[in-house]
Amino acid sequence: MKIDSKAIKELAALLEETGLNEIEVKDDDQAIRVSKGGGTVVSGASAPVSMPSDPSVPQQPNVSAPDTTAHSHPGAVTSPMVGTAYMAAEPDAAAFVSKGDSVKAGDTLMIIEAMKVMNPIKAEKGGTITQILAEDGQPVEFGDVLMVIE
Numbered sequence: 001m002k003i004d005s006k007a008i009k010e011l012a013a014l015l016e017e018t019g020l021n022e023i024e025v026k027d028d029d030q031a032i033r034v035s036k037g038g039g040t041v042v043s044g045a046s047a048p049v050s051m052p053s054d055p056s057v058p059q060q061p062n063v064s065a066p067d068t069t070a071h072s073h074p075g076a077v078t079s080p081m082v083g084t085a086y087m088a089a090e091p092d093a094a095a096f097v098s099k100g101d102s103v104k105a106g107d108t109l110m111i112i113e114a115m116k117v118m119n120p121i122k123a124e125k126g127g128t129i130t131q132i133l134a135e136d137g138q139p140v141e142f143g144d145v146l147m148v149i150e
Contacts, residue, residue, distance in 0.1 A: 007025070007032055008034060010115060011023050011115075014082075014115055015034060020082060021035065021036045022034070022035040022036070022082075022141075023035075073150075075125070075130075075149040076145045077123070077124070077148065077149060078143050079140045079146055080112075080142070081112055081114050081119065081142055082141050083113050083114035083119070083139070083140060084112065084114075084137060085110055085112055085135070085136065085138050085139075086113060086118075086136060086137065087110050087132075087134075088136070096108050096110055097109050097110075099130070099131070100130075102126070103126060103129060104123065105124060106122050106123060107123045108122055109121050109123055109146070110134065121146065129147055129149060130148050130149070130150045131148040133145050133147060133148075
């Protein structure tokens with residue numbers, strides 16, 4: 001397997017830009033994970049490769065408690081990737097959805113920017129937005145609950 005050092009550098013820069021501690025990207029049977037705390041691991045058919053973290057960079061602890069009710073809710077919309085959540089298409093535009101709005105399956109709920117790519121997050125089912133847990137411009141991680149549709 002060929003190690004893509006450019007991709008690793010881009011992921012490391014994304015960590016610094018977003019303030020996240022870890023990021024992972026998967027492509028078929030290969031994955032690259034960059035972590036400030038433990039190093040870089042490339043998985044798939046190869047052995048791990050380490051990249052030291054910079055101990056002089058202060059780490060931001062995750063002090064927020066997860067909302068277990070939202071996590072276990074059948075209408076929870078979770079983040080499919082690590083990136084930055086945006087509630088509108090442009091900084092001065094209206095939000096795609098607000099609490100109390102009715103949505104249909106396929107409606108755009110928000111955008112997650114990952115590696116300079118804007119990824120629309122669409123509703124998997126119709127219903128009413130009862131909770132919005134992500135904030136505009138907030139870094140999100142894979143699996144974070146973004147909102148709840150009932």
